Amino acid sequence: MTRFVEYNFINKEGKGSQYYIDDLDHFELTFNFDKTTNNNYKELLIDFCKTITNPGIMFSGGLDSLLVGHSFHEAGVNATHITYKIYDGNVCLNEYETEFADKFCHNFKKDQIIRRMDYQELVEIYLNTNYWSPHPDLFMQYHSVEEFNKQFTICFGLPYPAHMKFRKGKLCLTQIYKGISSSTHPSFPYYGRFQTPTPAIGTAFFINDFIKNLKDTTKGDFDSGWKHEYYTWLGYDLEPQTKIYIMENNIVDKKQEFMNLKPAPTKWKCFISIPYKQFLNDYENNNQITYRSN
């Protein structure tokens, strides 16, 4: 299986690593443009699903996880769908998204684990780790891997690179980084964003003819602006939904409160930003290209 994207984390001495390093200076993304499978991503993903044993899908109910859920379903591979429901007292903070998850599992008779957790428990767990996260949603993903990596082959439905968006004619590929010795955490090698099979082919999400022919670059953020359109173009029949982050959008102050729980690393946000025309030109004229972050 082609890895469409590879990361290289480089420290201040110029030494590179496949995994995140604490003394990060910058990172590089290397894209492998596999022109033969560009427009065949759905079939590619379904075929890949067939190779995964005992999959556990981190199933928030958002469009990305639904795409993976449908892929396993069409592949005929039984997967367990793991849904975190975070509560603030009796209020479910991610009720909107998880209703899509419950509906999918009910309709397609899929095994599902609903992990119910109070927000304060999440905070307590967070405080007992040496992991730093800029907001609770990210930490919950991290913790979910810690909880379930021994039971399942964890699969995230994350498009990569994360947090893509068009901004002033540029395609921004941003990546929020973790900090505080996260690479030494025993669960980190299993962390789905980098290690699990499904997102390893995630950059095919946009490096294909869809992005090439995208006429409207004013839609901004991929998550909220053009993800559903793209997944539909790929051949998935997903119900449109509004992107809602779990905690910070439901309880004002929660995000800032979370940010203040631990001091942030000095450099936790790097990004790559490329003029859209240049990116298309690179795509047309290269089989492989590497971009460097700030």
Place this chain on the structure above:
Amino acid sequence: MNLGQITNHFIVRNPLANFLDDKPSNEVLTDKDGFKHLKILDEGVYDLRELFNADKDEDLILTSQCINTSCELIFSDGRPTVKTATHFGYLFPDNAKLKYSYFNNRKIPLLFKGHVFKKGEYPTNTNGIFSVPDVYKETKLHTITNHWSNDNYLVVDNNSDKTIILLNEANNYLNEKGYITDYHPLVEKIAKANNCNVVSIRYHINYFDHSLGITGHRPTTNSIYEDADFSMHIIKEKLPKTKKINVIGYCLGSTSALSLAFLLGADAHIWDTFINNRYKHNRAKWHFMPEEHDNINFSLSKYYKGNSKLHYYINNTEDKNGWYFGFDGCDFVDKSYLHIMHDDRNKMVTAIDNVAHGKVKLFYD
């Protein structure tokens, strides 16, 4: 009439308990659908056919809220008195009366829903639904395995550092197998599938009282607290390698398993349903006599120490109303894992099979 309205225990048991909850005992009462109900709390001999107005050419079909140890059948045709335990969709014998009395100093309330049919006007013996009550005769207590056991506990030593405590209460021991004191169904399969030791706990046939953990497992223990102490004692003595304990139970045993897990600070894995507050769920409440009700009015969180995780397995084919109630008002569910599975097999078989056959793994370290 839908026959399931009288014979399907899973459908009938909650509504009949709800209907009779605030009703007086010893009165046959009719619900809006024409079904008759009766609550029995007092010792005595009851002519149920007469109470339900069954003529000679009619049969009486009954379902109760639970298995009941307080019942015996007295026959007028010379047959000896027998104990009975069947509790759903049974054909009450023509020549029998029901004797209701104390059983080891306890009585379990008997709540009935009944219907009278013209003889031959109902399907007979469909999947064993319509049958005469199961009866059993007292035999000598004996054992059949080489595992360490006593009247209620059995230990499977698999030389592991992981131990499952199994609340094997869901099985009906009110039959001949009940006299085999080390009859603990599936313990060896569970030990093998999970590569662990098992401490299995069950009711003794002479002390079976359906108290959902309240009275312990007599004669070995008399409360869930004593179960906690004895479990740890037996693990320390017989399974000293143990480092990790999971407590599991299903159906009737799930409430006890949850209580025990909380007391031990262990993780709980339960199937089908559980009762958080026995008093606030009518069917659970009517496992106890009215004078006991004040003592059962508390949440299982009374036992919760904050370090147990609850794994709750349900079959999605069940009516969700049947299991969601278990979560209502529970302050311990904030650390819970609800496992929704899909399995068309019989509920009771499904529950324990998932562990016995390794579909559900309980240890991952």
